[in-house]
Amino acid sequence: MFAINHAATALVLKRQYPTVRMAFILLAVQAVELLWVALNLIGVETTTIDATVRSVQNIHLVHMPWSHSIATTLVFAVVAWALIRFALGKPKTAIAVALGMASHLLLDLVTHSPDIAIAPGFAMQKLGTGFYGSVPFLAFLLELGFGIACWRIYRGSRWLLLAIIGFNVANLSMFLPQLVGIEAALAGRPTTLTLVILAQIVITLATVGWLSRSRKTTMRKAFPARASQARV
Ligand SMILES: [Zn+2]
Incomplete structure (x- = not known):
């Protein structure tokens, strides 16, 4: 999934765990990518990248067993949960980050x-729906719809919605080989x-973090006791 929609996922978690600092949640949703x-x-x-780049299909994530495997992600999430839960004493932050x-x-x-991959060393069978390759426009709509759904759940501002739509539309040429975009320069x-x-990670995290602040202010005014809980 593209950076803006990973960043948008933080909105859902922030809605569920309103007392957890948004910065922790934003870093968590993109920790794997960082x-x-x-x-x-x-x-x-x-x-690896093909000699000609027309869409994301020409970019091949051939070896990423440490950052993107089922096993390592589970281990990282559990270790982060345990450290934040027991070393820092913040149970809700621990769950939100994991x-x-x-x-x-x-x-x-x-x-x-x-x-x-399922785990480092188990590269025989790799997982992924292949939507980017088989149904690229549907994948674009899926990503856009997901980003908007995150905004809707969060009940964010119009500027936040515009940013999510804008960053998604800016990615459109990555999905459609017919559209030429800056990806051509990446060959x-x-x-x-x-x-x-x-x-992209830094810009989208900063944008979502910044534009999600207006709701935070409103929530503090509406629920001052809830927003000031010490153990988060
Ligand atoms: Zn990723």
Whole structure:
């Protein structure tokens, strides 16, 4: 799933756990991708790109067993939960962060080509619906609809909705080979792709975090006691 919709997932968790700091939730939903960026930059994980890039189908996440596998994600989520729950004494933050980390892989499984391993060393069978390749426009609508649904659940501002729609529409050429976008400049440049994705992660997390603040202010006024609970 693209960065904006991973970021939008944080809205659902924030709605469910209103006393947990949004910054923790935002980092959690993209922790897996930030690890992917770091591991690609140091050469532990591998991405290849075709000589011509017309859509996301020309980008191949060939080796990412540490950042994107069922087993490692579960381990990371459980370890994060245990550390935050027992070392920091914040049970709700622990659950929100663990769910955020797990949500990332779940959403990638719903859209990715089969490129997600069960565990490092078990690369024989990889998982993913393949929607990006088989039904790209449906995948786009699915991502857009998911982002809007997250906004609706959160009951965010109009600016937040516009941002979610805008970032999704900006990705449209990544889904449709007929549309030429900036992805054409990524041909044969996996490091550039990794840095572009890092920029997308940072920009979309910052945007969703910033534009979700207006509701937070309203909620504090409406539920001052609930918003000021100490143990979160
Ligand atoms: Zn991912």
